[in-house]
Amino acid sequence: MNSLPEQLVDGTAGDSGFDVGARLRAVREANGLSQRELARRAGVTNGTISLIEQNKNSPSVSSLKKVLDGIPMTLAEFFAQDEPPQDQVFFRAAELVTLTRGAVSFRQVGARAGHALQILHEHYAPGADTGRAMLRHDGEEGGIVLRGRIELTVGDRREILGPGDAYHFSSRIPHRFRNPGDEECELISACTPPYL
Amino acid sequence: MNSLPEQLVDGTAGDSGFDVGARLRAVREANGLSQRELARRAGVTNGTISLIEQNKNSPSVSSLKKVLDGIPMTLAEFFAQDEPPQDQVFFRAAELVTLTRGAVSFRQVGARAGHALQILHEHYAPGADTGRAMLRHDGEEGGIVLRGRIELTVGDRREILGPGDAYHFSSRIPHRFRNPGDEECELISACTPPYL
DNA sequence: TAACAGTGTTTAAAAAACTCAACAACGCAA
DNA sequence: TTGCGTTGTTGAGTTTTTTAAACACTGTTA
Numbered sequence: 001m002n003s004l005p006e007q008l009v010d011g012t013a014g015d016s017g018f019d020v021g022a023r024l025r026a027v028r029e030a031n032g033l034s035q036r037e038l039a040r041r042a043g044v045t046n047g048t049i050s051l052i053e054q055n056k057n058s059p060s061v062s063s064l065k066k067v068l069d070g071i072p073m074t075l076a077e078f079f080a081q082d083e084p085p086q087d088q089v090f091f092r093a094a095e096l097v098t099l100t101r102g103a104v105s106f107r108q109v110g111a112r113a114g115h116a117l118q119i120l121h122e123h124y125a126p127g128a129d130t131g132r133a134m135l136r137h138d139g140e141e142g143g144i145v146l147r148g149r150i151e152l153t154v155g156d157r158r159e160i161l162g163p164g165d166a167y168h169f170s171s172r173i174p175h176r177f178r179n180p181g182d183e184e185c186e187l188i189s190a191c192t193p194p195y196l
Numbered sequence: 197m198n199s200l201p202e203q204l205v206d207g208t209a210g211d212s213g214f215d216v217g218a219r220l221r222a223v224r225e226a227n228g229l230s231q232r233e234l235a236r237r238a239g240v241t242n243g244t245i246s247l248i249e250q251n252k253n254s255p256s257v258s259s260l261k262k263v264l265d266g267i268p269m270t271l272a273e274f275f276a277q278d279e280p281p282q283d284q285v286f287f288r289a290a291e292l293v294t295l296t297r298g299a300v301s302f303r304q305v306g307a308r309a310g311h312a313l314q315i316l317h318e319h320y321a322p323g324a325d326t327g328r329a330m331l332r333h334d335g336e337e338g339g340i341v342l343r344g345r346i347e348l349t350v351g352d353r354r355e356i357l358g359p360g361d362a363y364h365f366s367s368r369i370p371h372r373f374r375n376p377g378d379e380e381c382e383l384i385s386a387c388t389p390p391y392l
Numbered sequence: 393t394a395a396c397a398g399t400g401t402t403t404a405a406a407a408a409a410c411t412c413a414a415c416a417a418c419g420c421a422a
Numbered sequence: 423t424t425g426c427g428t429t430g431t432t433g434a435g436t437t438t439t440t441t442a443a444a445c446a447c448t449g450t451t452a
Contacts, residue, residue, distance in 0.1 A: 018271060020257055035400065045441055050401055057439050060409070061216055062254035075214060076275040117313075117336040117388050119364065140313040144384055146342070168315065172222075188340055190386030192313050231430065241411050246431055253409050256439075 021055035023078065024067070028053075031071055042070030119190045124150060124179035142168035143189030150185045151178045216260075217251035219274065223267060224249075237266030315386045320346060320375035337387035338364035344381030347374045 028038050028049075035053070039046040043066055051057045052067070059067070061075070068078055122143075144166045151160045153176045154169045160180065161167065169175065171191065179185045224234050224245075231249070235242040239262055247253045248263070255263070257271070264274055318339075340362045347356045349372045350365045356376065357363065365371065367387065375381045 018257075018261065034398080036398090045443095046400080047402080047442080048440055051439080054401085058256040058258035060254040060256050060439075061260060063440080064257060065214070074275070076272065079271040079275055117338055117364070117386060119338045119340065119362065119386055121340055121362075142313055142315045142386070144315065144317055166315065166317075168313070188384040190313060190315055190338070192388045230428080232428085242430080243412080243432080244410060247409080250431085256409070259410080 018079065019055070020058065020064075021053045024049075025053045027068075027071060027073060027078070033071075038067065038070050040070075042067045117190060117192050120188070122187050122189055124148070124177065124185040124187075126179055126182050126184065128185075129178040130176050140169070141171050141189060141191035142166065143187050146186045146188065148179065148183045148185030149181045150187060151180045152176070153178075214275065215251070216254065217249045220245070220263070221249045223269060223274070229267075234263065234266050238263045239266075313386060313388050315384070318383050318385055320344070320373065320381040320383075322375055322378050322380065324381075325374040326372050336365070337367050337385060338362065339383050339385030342382045342384065344375065344379045345377045346381045346383060347376045348372070349374075 028035070033041075035049040036046045039049050042049075044063060048059070048063065049067065052059050052064075064078070065075055068075060145161050145163055147163055149160055149162050151158065152167055154167070155173045155175075159167075224231070229237075231245040232242040235245050238245075240259060244255070244259065245263065248255050248260075260274070261271055264271060341357050341359055343359055345356055345358050347354065348363055350363075351369045351371075355363075
């Protein structure tokens, strides 16, 4: 049942919001390689390269990786061209987006997507807690306490930090923030990549 | 003819030098999604997610993109790696390393090397200036002003920021900080990667 | 002109990914 | 306990990608 084996992804940007075919063709030509030469280096056939470049098929990650190895180029480099522009530089206090998660509020600097860095001005009400289920995600995070006290648990370590104290850890370690006092706690944090 | 339809990519990191399965599982769990919930949002079946996470198949770029759209996360973010060693987590106020550059002082959270994130508590004396020769380096940086005023020039844009105001830009754009007032200026900044 | 070496494209068969539906395991409430 | 809802995994069948080989086109050489 294939009366219309037309290209399933449309000819231009495809269904992926990222024009894999055009990107591969540009990269290949920028390196002065023919389809056949790249195919030989990559250990695939020239037909595969042709079809990918025309967006007539969507390569598997493993075959795309093989092809890029023949360039050579990493997957991250290949896709690291789609980051949106987004270039607001200055943010007035009133412009900071405020996010609320129960007794914790975050004032976020700029937008979340397309950046490698996220900066938050966080406020923890007395007793506020990010939850018993510990947080875990990629990247690193750190911060400095401005006011009040915060109890921070990272893996099997736990400390109570006060004004001027700071922290920095890999976000892959399970972690939890809790305000154990009667006073609001205020801190500024940064993390990479953004995760909220 | 499929006498050995075993997994072609080995169980761990696969043939791609990048463990797509483990990475997807980590990302999904970090966002608190079940395989089924992610599958529903992405418009694929839960079986697909399961097989990908076990590295029993290598998804096509278009299906991986669909899956990531349900997170949401871009392909570039997915393939961007990170490697944090070093593990001091808590830093008492007195422990913060202080660096001085003329009329500007930085109190640094943790060590500089081997991290993707650097956090600084900066103090600019009245008139302090990072110099007429504009700064330029890789990464992104941002911060929030706590006290005083700072004049920030980024490319051809210039603003004076006060308490609560913030900034965020690509460090590749030439930039310069200057305290134009009579009062000390204090701010907390973050940048990635570290550059001092 | 013909013969050749290079290019990218296209087709049928083989291989791999994807779907659908069933399965086993766990936690939780009745 | 039973029952229900959830989790992740698995097998049979369908769809898509990949291969291998042929095709059409270009520029060069004889």
